[in-house]
Amino acid sequence: MLAVMGGGKVSFEIPRGWVHKVKDYGLAFYDRQPPANDCIFEATLIINPPGPIRDFPVWKMLQETVSRDGHFIAEEDIVKQYRGDTEVAWLRYRQIHPSQDRIAVFNHSLIRGSGFHALFTYAYWPEEAERLAPVWTRALDSFEIGIPNPHPN
Secondary structure, three states: OOOEEEHHEEEEEEOOEEEEEEEEEEEEEOOOOOOOOEEEEEEEEEEEEOOHHOOOOOOHHHHHHOOOOOOOOOHHHHHEEOOEEEEEEEEEEEEEEOOOEEEEEEEEEEEEEEEOOEEEEEEHHHHHHHHHHHHHHHHHHHHOOOOHHHHOO
């Protein structure tokens, strides 16, 4: 299923049949209706404030974002990619899920477009990795920046 945000500013693929909800911060996708879900994929579109934000590396912005939650991720543990003018950084770590008291896998990605950033987060249980880890890879491989939405309503 193609998910589209911001009138086509960002699009990406998510498995067909997943439950989706519009949230204050963006979109949330679940493999099953909560609370029976084993994962959550969230996407947020952030419009850039005026100023020289392009001079600040995306990987560094992502590193600082996760450090606010108490995680230090070394630069060498952050995957950095470029697709033309689009800069992408992503990382993965494991920690105890705050509300479930069990280990979860957390993925975070920050994508810089023209005048905005897209933040993707994805969490799942390690025992579901074989089924759920490919969802992250597919979303990152399939994202497009600045493609107009063919179905705006």
